[in-house]
Amino acid sequence: MTALADPPLSRPAPDAPARSPRRRRSGAGRTMRGGKLAYAFLVVAVLVSAFPFYWTVVAASRSNADLAQVPPALLPGPNLLRNFEAVVEEADIGKALLNSLVVSGSITLGTVLCCTLAGFAFAKLRFRGRGALLGITVGTMMIPPQLGVIPLFMLIAELQWVNQLQAVILPGLVSAFGVFFMRQYLVQSLPDELIEAARVDGASTARIFWSIVVPIARPGMAVLGLLTFMAAWNDFFWPVVALSSSEPTVQVALRQLGGGYVNDQSVIMAGTLLGTLPVLLVFGLLGRQIVGGIMQGAVKG
Helix, strand or coil: CCCCCCCCCCCCCCCCCCCCHHHHCCHHHCCCCCCHHHHHHHHHHHHHHHHHHHHHHHHHCCCHHHHCCCCCCCCCCCCHHHHHHHHHHHCCHHHHHHHHHHHHHHHHHHHHHHHHHHHHHHHHCCCCCHHHHHHHHHHHHHCCHHHHHHHHHHHHHHCCCCCCCHHHHHHHCCCHHHHHHHHHHHHHHCCHHHHHHHHHCCCCHHHHHHHHHHHHCHHHHHHHHHHHHHHHHHCCHHHHHHCCCCCCCHHHHHCCCCCCCCCCHHHHHHHHHHHHHHHHHHHHHHHHHHHHHHHHHHHHC
16 A cells, blocks of 8 residues: 655745734724815814804994895994993893802802712712612603792792892702713712722711812813803893892893894894803813813723
């Protein structure tokens, strides 16, 4: 019998050319660069978003006759200071700005503090009925706020708070959305190990909240504060019910502008511009915290 011939030895394949680490890296590790179409889309989006504010500036600096022209003027005019003077004459805008600042600032501070405390309790503390209380809190968000106007007005009338700022401040010191928002933020951002380590060191719950929870929750508190301030500043329905023209907020005072047989749209726009500037200032102060919170969440995700 003939012996079976051994199969020929396979030659080793030549070494494959080494790939650079950049080619091996997955798509998530490479720097993404947008093309011309992406930049063009972003420019258009910015222009569309900023145009309403720009048109407010243009309308506030023009006369009512200029706004009635076809096509309307698209450049600012010389009547801005004159329209501001008309706003001051027709409405007590200075007092309205002060009242709105007091109301919005108080509601923002109270909401951020109370909602952060409640969110920390629902997120990290263990107590009986926690799930049921959280469900009831979230369930109140489904109730239209208009349903509570009549009993709320009866309550403030019984307390003799009609036409006083506390009638607008106290009902807004806590929000169900704020509690749920801070609870979800602390569940993701606050490790249980930090709380356990603080307990081992003998820290009380109050010390844990002020020394650990507040620094970690600062970006979320900034976002909640901005949203709350904007909602309180732009609120019209409840202030017009609880307050009179002698103690107005900005939104209540704006309805007094441009009166007459023909509404003076330029004066109304000037008052709107004055009422918008504080919101832009608050966004400028809290914008860095908001962007930092978004970036921190993106890195953790």
